[in-house]
Amino acid sequence: LNIKDELINSLKQLDSDKKEEVFALITKFFKGLEKV
Numbered sequence: 001l002n003i004k005d006e007l008i009n010s011l012k013q014l015d016s017d018k019k020e021e022v023f024a025l026i027t028k029f030f031k032g033l034e035k036v
Contacts, residue, residue, distance in 0.1 A: 004030070 007026055011019055 011023060011026070014022060
């Protein structure tokens with residue numbers, strides 16, 4: 001299991017209202033990594 005899979009799994013356990021904002025943060029984080 002890689003880090004992204006673990007993050008997605010933990011996201012599935014969050015409340016749906018928090019899931020949206022956390023998912024946005026994670027997406028932003030991975031986009032930042034891809035630029036490097």
